[in-house]
Amino acid sequence: MIKCQFAPPPHKPSPVACLVLPVFKGKTLSQGAQQWDADNNKALSTAIAATRFSGRTGECLITSTGSQPHFVFALGFDDKAHLSIESIHDAMKPLLARITPLGLTRIAIDLSDAAFSEELALACAEAMALLTYRFDTYKGKKADEPPPPPMQDVCFITPHADTATRFWQKHSGVMDGVFVTRNLVNEPPNQLYPKSFSERIKQLEKLGVEVTLHDQNALKKMGMHAMLGVAQGSAYPPYMAVMHWKGGAPTSSKPSTKPIAFIGKGVTFDTGGVSLKPAGGMWEMKSDMGGAGVVTGLMHALAARKTPAHVVGIVGLVENAISGTAQRPSDIVVAKSGTSIEVLNTDAEGRLVLADVLWYAQETYKPQCIIDLATLTGAMVIALGHEYAGFFSNNDALANQLYQSGQNTNEKVWRLPLHKAYDKMLDSKFADVQNITNQRSAGSITAAQFLQRFIKKDVPWAHLDIAGVTYHEKPLALTPYGATGFGVRLLDRLVRDHYES
Ligand code: BES
Ligand code: ZN
Ligand code: ZN
Numbered sequence: 001m002i003k004c005q006f007a008p009p010p011h012k013p014s015p016v017a018c019l020v021l022p023v024f025k026g027k028t029l030s031q032g033a034q035q036w037d038a039d040n041n042k043a044l045s046t047a048i049a050a051t052r053f054s055g056r057t058g059e060c061l062i063t064s065t066g067s068q069p070h071f072v073f074a075l076g077f078d079d080k081a082h083l084s085i086e087s088i089h090d091a092m093k094p095l096l097a098r099i100t101p102l103g104l105t106r107i108a109i110d111l112s113d114a115a116f117s118e119e120l121a122l123a124c125a126e127a128m129a130l131l132t133y134r135f136d137t138y139k140g141k142k143a144d145e146p147p148p149p150p151m152q153d154v155c156f157i158t159p160h161a162d163t164a165t166r167f168w169q170k171h172s173g174v175m176d177g178v179f180v181t182r183n184l185v186n187e188p189p190n191q192l193y194p195k196s197f198s199e200r201i202k203q204l205e206k207l208g209v210e211v212t213l214h215d216q217n218a219l220k221k222m223g224m225h226a227m228l229g230v231a232q233g234s235a236y237p238p239y240m241a242v243m244h245w246k247g248g249a250p251t252s253s254k255p256s257t258k259p260i261a262f263i264g265k266g267v268t269f270d271t272g273g274v275s276l277k278p279a280g281g282m283w284e285m286k287s288d289m290g291g292a293g294v295v296t297g298l299m300h301a302l303a304a305r306k307t308p309a310h311v312v313g314i315v316g317l318v319e320n321a322i323s324g325t326a327q328r329p330s331d332i333v334v335a336k337s338g339t340s341i342e343v344l345n346t347d348a349e350g351r352l353v354l355a356d357v358l359w360y361a362q363e364t365y366k367p368q369c370i371i372d373l374a375t376l377t378g379a380m381v382i383a384l385g386h387e388y389a390g391f392f393s394n395n396d397a398l399a400n401q402l403y404q405s406g407q408n409t410n411e412k413v414w415r416l417p418l419h420k421a422y423d424k425m426l427d428s429k430f431a432d433v434q435n436i437t438n439q440r441s442a443g444s445i446t447a448a449q450f451l452q453r454f455i456k457k458d459v460p461w462a463h464l465d466i467a468g469v470t471y472h473e474k475p476l477a478l479t480p481y482g483a484t485g486f487g488v489r490l491l492d493r494l495v496r497d498h499y500e501s
Contacts, residue, residue: 001175002132003153004125004168006161009112010035016155018099019069020109022116023048023055024080032110032157033074040065048074057087058094071104080115085123085410089477092127096151103148108155118160118167123410125168126489128154129175130478135186173304174492178485181290181297185471185483189269189286193236194317197268197289201241201296201315207303210244224356226335227316230349233273233326234319240357243299243313247306248501259310260499261367262299262491263357265350265374266292266317273326273346287483288350290470291373292317294487301492309499314361316353320346332431336360337454340431348435350376351447355454362456369398369460371494372451373487374467379443381468386476388414389469389486392448395460401498402462402490408497410477411490413464416445423449 009032021033027048029037037044043063053061059076075095078087099107111121132151158164184192184200192200198213205211216237219228224240231238248257267288271277277285292315299313327333331343333352337359341352354372361370380390389406391413393399399415406413422445428434433453437446448463455461469486472479479485 001172001179002129002151004129004172005153005155006121006164006168007155007157008159008161009110009157011108011157016069016106016108017104018071018073018107020073020075020095020107022077022110022113023053023074024076025055025078027053027055028080030077030110030113030115032112036072036110044072044074058091060094060098062098069108073099083115083120085120085408088120088123089127089410092124093131093477096128096131100148100151105149105151106153107151108157111156111158116158118158118164121156121158121160121164122167122171125154125156125164126175127478129172130178130485133179133182133480135183135482170305174301174489176304177297177301177492178488179297180300181293181485181488182483184293184296185287185290185485187286189319192289193268193319194239194266195236197266197292197317198239198241201243204243204296204299204303207300208245209299209303210246212242212244214240214242222360223334223336224360225333226341226352227318227356229327229331229333229343230267230273230320230352231318233323234321236268236319238316238318240360241315241317243296245299245303245307245309245311247302248308248310257310257501258368259312259365260495261361261365261370262295262311262313263354263361263370263372264292264295264313264315265289265354265372265376266315267350267353268317268319270320270347270349271322273320273322273349274328275345275347276322277347284471287471288320288375289317290375290466290483291315293483294373294466294485294491297485297488298491301488302495307495308501309495311495311499312361312365312367314357316357318353320349335454339433339453342428342431342434344434345436348447350374351435351450354451358451358454362459367459369395369462370455371462371464371491373464375470376465377444377447377467380465383444384414384468386468386472388412389464389466390414390416390444391462391464392416392418392445393460393462394418394452394455395462398460398462401494405490405494405497409489409493411486413490416448418445418448418452422446423452426450426453
């Protein structure tokens with residue numbers, strides 16, 4: 001993780017290799033850029049005037065000063081009046097893409113202009129931290145062509161230095177949480193399977209999280225046959241992991257607070273089972289544990305910043321494999337709730353896992369609200385692509401909180417409807433419910449309706465279908481190729497704004 005520091009202006013950064021000066025649309029220099037320009041013989045404005053650089057988001061112009069700092073970068077931030085977390089994120093990526101190949105590992109960014117609020121200065125730091133992620137565990141080292149060294153040290157020059165420093169001390173733990181999620185999702189499925197995933201979760205004990213692992217025998221005793229049915233074709237036995245953080249939990253002087261519960265789909269590889277997936281792109285199903293990855297990274301984040309909130313995270317870990325013992329389309333299993341499920345398609349397995357874990361969470365922890373995350377449906381990728389996650393909720397207040405947290409973190413979510421007409425499509429001829437409908441339409445909604453059959457009356461619930469936002473073949477604004485960690489910052493913000501005591 002890079003080191004981020006915040007220093008007040010006027011600031012002469014101790015030897016930095018590179019100073020970044022914001023410029024707005026129409027070649028308008030920011031306050032810090034104007035000051036530097038005046039102190040340096042108009043070197044910046046002269047260079048800008050001689051080029052087509054205009055200050056559009058992410059545009060870069062490099063000049064050399066011949067003295068400390070060695071390089072000065074003008075960086076475009078577009079319209080000063082419309083700076084947002086999103087535009088900050090969009091500007092940071094091209095900057096790093098220019099600086100990193102040059103081998104410059106220490107930079108200062110001048111955010112002394114009044115347009116850069118504390119929130120926006122912190123958004124710059126977040127972007128820098130998240131952009132420096134690499135997953136190179138399995139890459140051999142090439143002596144003749146070593147990759148450029150990663151960015152190490154960034155100093156943000158801002159009048160909000162004191163408060164930003166204090167905030168960042170805790171918030172860098174959230175960035176670590178995002179990396180935990182990305183690492184889990186990027187791991188190949190021969191390395192990350194239910195048992196090895198559980199062992200990674202155990203490491204959260206170091207941060208003060210209580211971790212309980214339930215193995216296959218325990219799941220059998222608890223009657224979790226929907227989840228067990230998914231696991232039965234795999235050589236890797238299933239686990240359910242419970243992560244309990246008791247910040248803000250009962251003390252002698254305070255009444256007990258019910259926890260907020262986060263539930264994750266943790267299918268470490270989804271072949272589709274007997275309803276086998278096509279070969280093309282099947283490798284992407286190593287990311288089908290993305291929901292469980294987010295819950296684990298989120299619990300890391302919350303514990304690292306010692307949130308005064310009562311939170312429980314529960315993940316169902318299974319592999320959906322194909323073998324002689326795999327379940328068949330038309331099998332009927334009885335879930336922990338007592339509901340019988342006709343499994344008409346073994347590729348609609350995530351909802352089977354979640355059915356049991358959701359029920360277990362409600363019975364055991366009586367949560368004040370419950371939020372599940374799952375790479376649940378291909379239909380969600382078709383509907384919303386890779387920008388927004390879709391979500392469903394039985395509670396308007398919770399839905400509004402989620403939407404707002406999405407806007408505040410630029411991890412955007414969009415609500416879709418639930419309705420009894422969709423629910424009816426899941427009625428089975430032979431059991432209480434079937435795990436798919438007989439039509440191709442509304443695939444994400446009917447999956448959510450299936451989950452709602454396992455939500456008790458009056459429990460505020462939201463389901464996030466993160467199929468489109470968990471893993472990318474192309475790099476995004478803050479994410480290199482592969483796992484995004486989408487959801488950790490979103491839900492950390494939700495807890496921070498609404499569930500801390
Ligand atoms: N894991 C998949 C959903 C998925 C697809 C996630 C693409 C990420 C990218 C899920 O288990 C699945 O296979 N769902 C089926 C459901 C269908 C059989 C009703 C789907 O979406 O096709
Ligand atoms: Zn599937
Ligand atoms: Zn799946």
